[in-house]
Amino acid sequence: MLHEPAPEIHGVDEAASFKRRLGLQMLAGYGLLYVIFIAINVIRPKTMGVIVVGGLNLAIIYGFALIVIAFILAIVYNWMCTKHERSFENEGTVRHG
Amino acid sequence: MGDRSVLAIVIFLVIVGLVLFVSFWTARRARSASGYYAAGGRIHWGVNGIAFAGDYLSAASFLGICGMIATAGYDGFLYSIGYLAGWVVALFVVAEPMRRLGKYTFTDAIDSKFTKRGLKLVAALATLIVSIFYLIPQMVGAGVLIQPLLGLPYWVGVVLVGAIVITIVATAGMTSTTYVQFIKGSLLIVFALVIVVALLVRGLSTTPDQGGRVDFYQYKTIAATQAGGTITPSDAAYMNVGQHDVTAKGKTTTFVKLQNGGTATWWKATVTDAGVALHETQEVVVAKDGTKYVNGAVASSTNKLREVGTIAKIEGQETAKTGSLNPFSFLAKIGSKNSVIDLWKNAKWTQDGETITVYYEVPTTGDTITKPGLNFKLQGSWLDRVDFISLMIALFLGTAALPHILIRYYTVPSQRAARKSTVVAIAAIGFFYILTLFLGLGAMTNGTINVLDNNMSAPLLAQSFGTFLFAMISAIAFATVLGTVSGLIIAASGAVAHDLLDRFAGLIKTERTKVVAGRIAAFVVGAVAILLGLAFQSVNVSFLVGLAFAVAASANLPCIIMMLFWKRTTSKGMIASVIVGTVSSVGIILFTPTLWEIYGLDPSTAPIQMKNPGIISIPLSFIAIYLVSKLTKRDQMAERYATPKTPAAVEAVAATVKD
Structure with a gap:
């Protein structure tokens, strides 16, 4: 609302199935890490206090890791999707809006 | 002022003004280009x-x-x-x-x-x-x-x-x-x-003074004795003029009202093997007539609750200043099991027509603070x-x-x-x-x-x-x-x-x-x-x-x-x-x-x-x-x-x- 409608996207995105599969795989991987994090907190909360490295405990290391890994996965996902889209663009079969 | x-106020107005300027400027551009709608x-x-x-x-x-x-x-x-x-x-x-x-x-x-x-x-x-x-x-x-x-x-x-x-x-x-x-x-x-x-x-300091802007306030602790349930301060300058127990989640905390000169304030009692101690708190008391008192005196723009938050011990040291720290050592020092941070809780009750809210220190070890459990049980x-x-x-x-x-x-x-x-x-x-x-x-x-x-x-x-x-x-x-x-x-x-x-x-x-x-x-x-x-x-x-x-x-x-x-x-x-x-x-x-x-x-x-x-x-x-x-x-x-x-x-x- 209150902005011009976004341009409609025409054509078939040949990379769609690849991107969807990759996205689901990465989501499953990250989701597993997230579930393990919650499970440790709920089942073995004391484990979160174990010092892992440099005086930092598992809670801090795991928390930072979840943030950093999200960023790394995002970069990798974008890179792989772009690469795949370009391979179709080179074949002239994909048109982005 | x-x-x-x-x-x-000037900086606040500049930032908010900038936000409004950008907002209206882009809106005007949008109107001139394609009617009301933006691009x-x-x-x-x-x-x-x-x-x-x-x-x-x-x-x-x-x-x-x-x-x-x-x-x-x-x-x-x-x-x-x-x-x-x-x-x-x-x-x-x-x-x-x-x-x-x-x-x-x-x-x-x-x-x-x-x-x-x-x-x-x-x-x-x-x-x-x-x-x-x-x-x-x-x-x-x-x-x-x-x-x-x-x-x-x-x-x-x-x-x-x-x-x-x-x-x-x-x-x-x-x-x-x-x-x-x-x-x-x-x-x-x-x-x-x-x-x-x-x-x-x-870095960290056990006496934080906000870079010299605010004097560090040391909350007092005085020794006491207990007989027949009544707690008596050892310091003769203080006199017990009231006592109240607050029970929350199965745990009872005792507060003692101490008179010192013309001022009476509530202190929190702790009973350990080492003896009884009374710890200074902060308090807000609303009297029957609606008058609000902060820490024993009438509330005003100058008499209000102090801001809190202190690391009482840094890796076991009761008086310490670390100087500059890297991000990891900052977290490690706070999270040490030998560090103690004073968190604050409050208790509230009514007594003789007064509503009393007491804010008191809860010393907590660093390793407890840097792992889950304080809020989520x-x-x-x-x-x-x-x-x-x-x-x-x-x-x-x-x-x-x-x-x-x-x-x-x-x-x-x-x-x-x-x-x-x-x-x-x-x-x-x-x-x-x-x-x-x-x-x-x-x-x-x-x-x-x-x-x-x-x-x-x-x-x-x-x-x-x-x-x-x-x-x-x-x-x-x-x-x-x-x-x-x-x-x-x-x-x-x-x-x-x-x-x-x-x-x-x-x-x-x-x-x-x-x-x-x-x-x-x-x-x-x-x-x-x-x-x-x-x-x-x-x-x-x-x-x-x-x-x-x-x-x-x-x-x-x-x-x-x-x-x-x-x-x-x-x-x-x-x-x-x-x-x-x-x-x-x-x-x-x-x-x-x-x-x-x-x-x-x-x-x-x-x-x-x-x-x-x-x-x-x-x-x-x-x-x-x-x-x-x-x-x-x-x-x-x-x-x-x-x-x-x-x-x-x-x-x-x-x-x-x-x-």
Whole structure:
């Protein structure tokens, strides 16, 4: 609302199935890490206090890791999707809006 | 008014003025170019990514999380982790399909596959409800900020934000909102980093004095003896003139009223093997005649509660200053089992017609603070654990279902741009959330927590580095509220004017009418937000956002996921999901202890003792869409071959038919 409608996207995105599969795989991987994090907190909360490295405990290391890994996965996902889209663009079969 | 206050107000006015200038300037440009409407769908992905951050890093992220970390340690940081993790769902599952299917709103995306009027209605109502739930903490944040910054009452902050945002949205629109969010998102991240660097350069001290700006206050402890239940101070200057036991969650704490000269104040007693000790507290007493006393004297602008937060021992050292620290050693020193941090709790009771609230220190070891458990009782009852799981699920699944986030996918020209802008958002937001841990722990150890309201911890930490940083951070936080509230009101007014009045009811005949309807909707939603902001004063804003995420994840996400990934989804299934998700999540919230307290009732008598509804309402919504779609699968064939409205929908139908 209150902005011009976004341009409609025409054509078939040949990379769609690849991107969807990759996205689901990465989501499953990250989701597993997230579930393990919650499970440790709920089942073995004391484990979160174990010092892992440099005086930092598992809670801090795991928390930072979840943030950093999200960023790394995002970069990798974008890179792989772009690469795949370009391979179709080179074949002239994909048109982005 | 001192020079420091003048500087704070000037900086505040400059930042808010800049926000309004950008807003109206882009709106004027838009009017001259193409009438009222802005150039939608043409925002660069980099700008949109930072605008995502500006939209998402709301008052809750900044004020609520930092406040919760400052008072509950790592448990506050769990919000940061959950909020960021939610973006993974947005990137991997939602971003590109939503961009491909939609034009204006979330309802458009659904409408491109299912052309049912009933579905448009419930999706629009869900958008409206989620937006309003998310608006509440933003308005609370505005009210909280205005008090120390401009010395104005809480309600003025709430009304001021409402008025400014209604003006922005009603006169400008999405393009200007995008640039406002871009500017404030950038400023917020840069200045949060500046404060964290300053914090690390300062290091830790057992006698924090805010860089020499505030004298360190050492709370006294005096020895005592106990006979027949009566506690008597050993220091003859003090005399026991009253005693009161407070029992909470099975634990009794004894407070003793000590007379010293002409002043009587409440002290907290501890009984250990080493003997009895009395610890100085802070107190607010409201007398029968309504007179308010703070720490034994009449409350005034100069006699108010002291800000708190001290590290009493650094790795076992009772008197220590570390000097500059790197980020890891800062965390390690606070988190050491030999470090002790004074957290603060409060007890409240009435006695002889007086209402007494006592704030007292609770020495807590560092290793307890840097792991979960202070707020979420993970070693407590099963209900506490379920509450924790519920919150973490809601945060993970809620982001990708927030209406004001979803509409931002329509401001970029392509799917690829939608994806790239999400990656930029993850980088910016992730970086900011890492900073929140330092900001919160910094407030906890630098004496910058307001015991009455932990939401101000981050701005007060900034104040410890000087008025300039305080004014900048407060003004940015205020602009943050403006940006987020603008996005939410646009989403809500879009749900009313575009989804309900135009697409559902067919009442909009011209583009001009739609603009007028949007303006009126923005005004009404803004007014509702103001009223709710006034009602929810003093509730932690991050907690309130957790509720909004639960409603979004329950009402919208099951629909989005099933529509994209389950071809047998029917429109009736979608309608059932939205209704069940919305009603169950909002219904549970209305009967929780937090709402009971707002109603003025005893929280322990609330019918539902859990705090976050996600663990029940999200699965219910998924079950509803699955079962109803199964039961109405006959309708599916008709829906499959219904005339698709967009090229993307043609493709979607073609793919379905191929299967």
